[in-house]
Amino acid sequence: MRTQVAIIGAGPAGLMLGRLLERAGVDAVIIERKSADYVLGRIRAGVLEQGAVDLLDAAGVGQRMHQEGLIHKGIDLAFDGDMLNINFEKLIGKHVMVYGQTEVTRDLMAARQDSGALTIYEADDVAIQDFDGATPRVTYRKDGVTHTLDCDVIAGCDGFHGVCRASVPEQSVTSFERVYPFGWLGVLVDQPPVGEELIYAHHEHGFALCSMRSNTRSRYYVQVPSDEKAANWSDDRFWDELRARLNPATAAALKTAASIEKSVAPLRSFVAEPLRFGNLFLAGDAAHIVPPTGAKGLNLAMSDVKVLAEALIERFLERSTAGVDGYSPTVLQRIWKAERFSWWMTSMLHTFPETGAFGRRIQRAEFDYLASSLAAQQSLAENYTGLP
Template sequence: MSERRTQIVIIGGGPSGLLLSQLLHKRGIQSVVLERKSKDYVLSRIRAGVLERGLLGLMEEAGIGGRMAKEGFAHDGTLISYGDEMFRIDFKELTGHSVMVYGQTEVTRDLYDAREAMGGQIEYNVEEVEIHDLESDAATVTYRKDGQTHKISCDFVAGCDGYHGVSRKTIPSEIRKEYEKIYPFGWLGILSRTPPVSHELIYANSERGFALCSMRNENLSRYYIQCDLTDRPEDWSDAAFWAELKRRLPPEVAEKMVTGPSIEKSIAPLRSFVSEPMRWGRLFLCGDAAHIVPPTGAKGLNTAASDVHYLYNGLRQFYETGDAAGIDGYSELALARVWKAERFSWWFSSLMHRYPEQSAFDFKMQLAEIEFLRSNRAAQQAMAENYVGLPY
């Protein structure tokens, strides 16, 4: 068995784990990242890419904002449609802030490049990861790679390994409290090499169900429609998808949409999930390891980034001053913001989707809520503040 030591072991080589490692590295704090898949596999995952102002600031602090500044698309607002009507929420005017459309895959690629340029330690294709001694003076993490067992001693462990990872499950079940809501529909999404129908995102509520017009760049579009949980991607031809998408949009949008072959097609279920606490002993949970939001409010990666913010600053405070207040208060701080993001994602999902049990009265209430949002500046400001990201 090989043995070594570092200050922080980060389990999970996705964007939250990489961002944490990069921020710590800039402060001279050592870390090792353990990733169960290959780098190519991680970079092949298709994920959303609407970045809040807080994440933009963290990327700048981590020194990886250069390519995003050149290739990303700043969005000052978003469009909401219902039936044949459509209106705009002006983020910039209401909050003074914008969001950035820049794919999560690109964020991850930038982080990998930065870690490798600085000689950061990333172990790929690791198996059988186990976390030990979390209630002792020092934690250890063991794993297998290439048939060999490895052991790392460390001060703390950051669990950035997602919902199915080992980190959350390491916390005893009698200590963990989990909250969950499963939504009775999914999102069928396609990626196509077509120009976006709008330079800003369009969220659509229609009698036929929700739709979203999004983008990756000027020639790469991402579109979604609400679908049944029993649907499979292969049940939907490209022609059927485009026809249904157009039915859910105002005619002025549908008429100018450029369609084309899909280059990726998938169905994502929607769920809300939170596990408390986010710290146990020397283990801290970040991102999907602790919480999941439906994609309606574009909060998944952004909520993981807020966790990274609180954990990074707590660890920095601990190593630079010896003050443990930041890490001791990590779970409470992170969860306070997580639940606000969960509330926004739940509210926006409830506003825009059709539910199987929804009555005619319920649908009228939904439309009244959208009309109120359209006509009331305070309602628009509340939505905009949540969408661009609540302050850390």
């Protein structure tokens, strides 16, 4: 086969890139090593910046999001039970949308299927070749048969552990990484959310988050050691620990039930530089990872592919390379700002045993400063709802 753009990875980044290119008349094939059901089964984030909402609308896949998504005007922060509401709309006139990444993926999948655009699922032994030359190609095995996809450009949207970044010579890419000594133990439950807004809580036992997927389904998290196993936590143990980390009134209002999913997600900060290698472009988790504290992962992926789609459309339809030449420095500016914000949120709200009593007092001072400063609250709101 031959196509203009070979997209590796059928997560939201790859699907959105394919959708934007398709609507502009640029041919793209998506190759994914997992099944469609597996991709849809991944439990991921669910807070969309306004820019991501606008992009879904521009791609023609925003209708269900507007019907089922929940507009949130702010977030609640807590420190040892003291509560602080950050009202985005009052502070800067913006809001965010709670709409699960699984649902974003489902909407993009459905649009691609309806249009007849080609996605190849369950592709084994995916490899990219000659991406630094004029004739890049992708090889893969499907149903025991080896196939070759010739293309002009390869878009690596295949995640942190994908083949695309791993195929770049080690000396050609620089990695910046911080691995945190803790993770989030998350529980999904069919119960109404405990609060109207997301609640981010700091407690001496560790961080906790009360989030949601809908008005009837909630997602809760507690900080645990990075090597903790979900199997070690019964539902009762989880609920007891969550209540202990919340404001007493919030804990009393919490409605529990049997968990329908339980898992531990490790936390890391990661950026690769550059993000272009000849005719290979990295986007989404292949390019960067942020701690989920700042709700930036999916939103960064959407902004990456927006810039990349515009650059590729310019290349193929206008015969200009200005966009592709500027892709890496353009998106890296926003990536590092999001990394900073996610690091800041993580540092303020989690416990770091190695920092001792001094570290906790600094965190308390950070929270108190935030509570007393309109400018600090506006800065948080600006970053959380999405930088340009």
